[in-house]
Amino acid sequence: MSQNKQTPKEEEVLEEALSPIVNRLIDKNFENSGEKMASHIAPLIGGAIREQIKHQKDDIVDALYPVMGNMISKFVTKSLEELLNKINDQIQNGLSAQAIKRKIKAKIKGVSETQLLLEENSEAKIKAALLIHKESGSLLCKAEDANASLSDADMLASMMSAIRSFVNEWVNNNESYKELGEIEYGGNKIIIEASGSSYLAVIVEGASYTKTYEKIRHALEKIVLEYGESIQNFDGNFENFPKEQIEAELQNLVNQLSQDQEKKPKTSPLLWIIPALAIAYFSYICYKDYQDKLLQDAILNKIDHTPALTSYKIDVAVKDGTAILKGSVPFAYYKLLIDKQLKDLKGIKEMQNEVKIIPTLTDPMQVSAHIAYLLKGINLNPKNNITYNFDYTNLTLEGVVADKKTKEELGKALQKINGIKSIQDNTKIAKDPIPNFSAEFYFQTGSTQLDPEAEKKLLKLIKILQKNNSGAVISIKAYSDMIGKKEKNRKLALQRINAIKTFLQKHNLQNQIKTEVFDRPPEGVDPKKDPQKARCITLSLEKGA
Numbered sequence: 001m002s003q004n005k006q007t008p009k010e011e012e013v014l015e016e017a018l019s020p021i022v023n024r025l026i027d028k029n030f031e032n033s034g035e036k037m038a039s040h041i042a043p044l045i046g047g048a049i050r051e052q053i054k055h056q057k058d059d060i061v062d063a064l065y066p067v068m069g070n071m072i073s074k075f076v077t078k079s080l081e082e083l084l085n086k087i088n089d090q091i092q093n094g095l096s097a098q099a100i101k102r103k104i105k106a107k108i109k110g111v112s113e114t115q116l117l118l119e120e121n122s123e124a125k126i127k128a129a130l131l132i133h134k135e136s137g138s139l140l141c142k143a144e145d146a147n148a149s150l151s152d153a154d155m156l157a158s159m160m161s162a163i164r165s166f167v168n169e170w171v172n173n174n175e176s177y178k179e180l181g182e183i184e185y186g187g188n189k190i191i192i193e194a195s196g197s198s199y200l201a202v203i204v205e206g207a208s209y210t211k212t213y214e215k216i217r218h219a220l221e222k223i224v225l226e227y228g229e230s231i232q233n234f235d236g237n238f239e240n241f242p243k244e245q246i247e248a249e250l251q252n253l254v255n256q257l258s259q260d261q262e263k264k265p266k267t268s269p270l271l272w273i274i275p276a277l278a279i280a281y282f283s284y285i286c287y288k289d290y291q292d293k294l295l296q297d298a299i300l301n302k303i304d305h306t307p308a309l310t311s312y313k314i315d316v317a318v319k320d321g322t323a324i325l326k327g328s329v330p331f332a333y334y335k336l337l338i339d340k341q342l343k344d345l346k347g348i349k350e351m352q353n354e355v356k357i358i359p360t361l362t363d364p365m366q367v368s369a370h371i372a373y374l375l376k377g378i379n380l381n382p383k384n385n386i387t388y389n390f391d392y393t394n395l396t397l398e399g400v401v402a403d404k405k406t407k408e409e410l411g412k413a414l415q416k417i418n419g420i421k422s423i424q425d426n427t428k429i430a431k432d433p434i435p436n437f438s439a440e441f442y443f444q445t446g447s448t449q450l451d452p453e454a455e456k457k458l459l460k461l462i463k464i465l466q467k468n469n470s471g472a473v474i475s476i477k478a479y480s481d482m483i484g485k486k487e488k489n490r491k492l493a494l495q496r497i498n499a500i501k502t503f504l505q506k507h508n509l510q511n512q513i514k515t516e517v518f519d520r521p522p523e524g525v526d527p528k529k530d531p532q533k534a535r536c537i538t539l540s541l542e543k544g545a
Contacts, residue, residue: 104274125205127188129216129250131223133234134198139230141243144251193220197232202253219253292318295347299323306341309334311392314355321349328356330363336544362419364392370417371395380408383430386410393421393482400430403469432470437461438540441500442532445483448495458500461539472541473512476500480519481527481534489535493517496537504543512544 078105131141183190191202193216200220204212224231227242234241296318303309303316312334314327323342329335335355342351368390378384383402388395395414401407407429414423439457441450450458465472478493480486497515504513521527 021487031452035384040204080132126254127203127205129219129254130201130203131231131246131250132199132201133231134194134196136234136236138234138236140198140234140241141246141250143247143254145254191216193217195220195224195228195231197228197234198224200250215253215256219249223249288320291347292320295321295323298345298347299325299342302345302437303338306337308337308365309341314338321347322352323348323350324354326354328358330358332357347376364390364419367392367417367419371414371420374410374413374417378406381406386427390420393419393533394424395420395422396424396426398426400428404429429469432468434470434472434541434543435464435468436541437464438538441496441537441539443496443535443537445531445535446492448492448499450499454500455503458503459507461502461508463510465509470542471511473514473544475514475516475540475542477518477538479522479525479534479536479538481521481531482519483531485529486519490517490519492535493537500539514542 124147128142128144130139132138133140171234181192181194183192189204189215191204193200193202200223202216203267213498219526223246227246230240230242296316299316299318312329314325314347317324317326335357337352338355339351339353342348361470368375371388371390375386377385378401381402384400384406386397386401388397390396394530397410406544407425409428410427411425414420437460439461441454441457443449461474476497478497480489480493482489494517497517501513501515504511522536522538527534
């Protein structure tokens, strides 16, 4: 026997030699019989997962979270979108009778309108109730809503047993411990209430509230108290099992939950009385305001059609038929005149004349009369044509005046009239006719100097234009005797024009000067017979732009 026993060294050599061969055989077998190997391994996976969950639950959660978390996120997002769309539709119909009713209902209950909207859009619909045997997973009894149909209830019961054993394994380990659990799928929810030997599963579409859970718990307690022994001893035989009695209890539960969801609270009379009173009160206020506005317009119209009162600013306010008048007048006569004019006006229940009498206030009629008298005297001059507009303390002048001096004197006279605070003078100074003046200037050959005779003519022109307000343009034209070069003659002509312009500017003449240079003599002048007249400069007055 000692000869057959291999030494450690021999084992290592043998392992080293056989390992490549065995690995190749395993790889080849896996490639050729992959499906067969998968069928052998599959039964082991479930047990492995259960063992992993039992000892390393957190590792399983971390492994499944990337997939399950994304699925849950998509479901929650989609559900919220649908809920928000329904709420948005109701908010957009904010002026409907239902919306007004909801607003009033929220005020009465002392909750927000958003909370009521969420309750309206989260009503639950009970589809079915299943009583399932905990140990075997068999469906003991079921009850359905009239609109529901569970043809695969047995398969659903088996599926729930598997899910429940996977998620809530602790329930099997403590029969005296009872706690409500839930499974959600799509838009539905399975509410689970467990007892020692069975559990009740209620399929709900939508949201559920505390009252729903309480009724499910009470129903299961009643079934366990009456039929607990039969459920506990259930062996798969329904002959001696009280199935009809239990199903009647389940149907009663389904009917109660459905009726609770369909039952609508009675409409409180306040929901209609309060809006009706509010609308009536609002209509009454609008009617009163409309009547007060009509009366206010009538009072203002009456004052505007009283010439003695048009110069004064009277403010009118009307409240519930009571007219309140405020403003200021220079004499008590005008205040009494207001009372007299409004005395017989229909619709005034009471009039409070709070118009103040300010004796220092200048009478606009008198101020206007002073202005008219002054302008009438000014307009006696044919060159003056002035009109005015007086808006109590503000005077506006339009038209033309003869000259600048008259304009200044008029302004000083108007400032002395008491009652004028501002003057807007838009008048313009009238222009005189253009004087009839013309002159000719002659120069010696090659000369650009003005002789005494030329200066005398220019002084006469200056005197005329200083008295004239026509804004006449001085036109200076230079001609040539055509003797010598053309460029030289043009240069001499420009120098002679500049000599005339310098003389006029030296005497502070502000009129515009227009110049022209011609390379020929004036019309009708023969440069050979009379060269001096041919090289003359003419001056005349023209109308300005």
